[in-house]
Amino acid sequence: MAVNPVYEKLICCYESIKEKIPFQPKVALILGSGLGDYADGFPAEGVIDYHEIAGFPVSTVPGHKGRFIFTHVEGTPVVMMQGRVHYYEGYAMSDVVLPARLMRMMGAEILFLTNAAGGVNYDFSAGDFMLIRDQISCFVPSPLLGPNAEELGPRFADMSHIYDEDLQQIIRDSASEMNLSIKEGVYLQLTGPAYESPAEVKMCRILGADAVGMSTACEAVAANHMGCRICGISCISNLACGMTDQPLSHKEVQETADRVAPLFKELVTRSIQKMG
DSSP states (O other): OOOOHHHHHHHHHHHHHGGGOOSOOSEEEEEOTTOTTGGGGSOOSEEEEGGGSTTOOOOOSTTOOOEEEEEEETTEEEEEEESOOOGGGTOOHHHHSHHHHHHHHTTOOEEEEEEEEEEOSTTOOTTOEEEEEEEEOTTSOOTTOSSOOTTTOOSSOOOTTOBOHHHHHHHHHHHHHTTOOOEEEEEEEOOOSSOOOHHHHHHHHHTTOSEEESSSHHHHHHHHHTTOEEEEEEEEEEEOTTSSSSOOOHHHHHHHHHHHHHHHHHHHHHHHHHHO
16 A cells, blocks of 8 residues: 555654654644744754755744754753744645644654734734634645545544643643733634735634634644644734734734743743643
């Protein structure tokens, strides 16, 4: 029987770097906008540049470094993805989720997703953090399309509890320790790279979304398919188009993410410590 090409590529990537993996990580952390330098706060016990990985997609977004960092966060073994790839960069969806699958193959049990997102809930403000309780991913192609790789997971994957309740509680508890008010809600992924129109933002709100972005949901689907426990936090970098009089810009997104980065980093660190 022919080998599934998606699985074959994943195995090829893993085989090309397995000798460079210093330990089995428990947590796989994807660093979104504003958290790119998070890894710099910990001694690197191993670094694998994306260019070293056979056939691996490389991020083209400014500020995304493009490497895996292996370290311990308060005693918990972690692999950090410093610079994710996005569907809008022109990659096949199977390549967009390849890094998440690869970290699971390294042995990670938990996928911790972070991102910068636009708030579509009027109760949100720029600089808020949103614990992701659920998601809407049907506006981008499913990473599970095509022949199913049985080695990864079932043909029809259950998505009733994508975001693990126990991990959500850990994040709530960590925020509480910091006296940090954290929002909760539904994340909706659109393709990007253009920001949403006012009518599209209204549509997202009608559908039940609280935040909208261009990543994360597809990675969660792929990791859930592989049996990973998942949690996620969005940094609300701006209110989405049409909710204020301000035009949107990547500069504004980056500025907000940078402003609240110290709090974001502390929240992530405290949460990972409890996951160990």
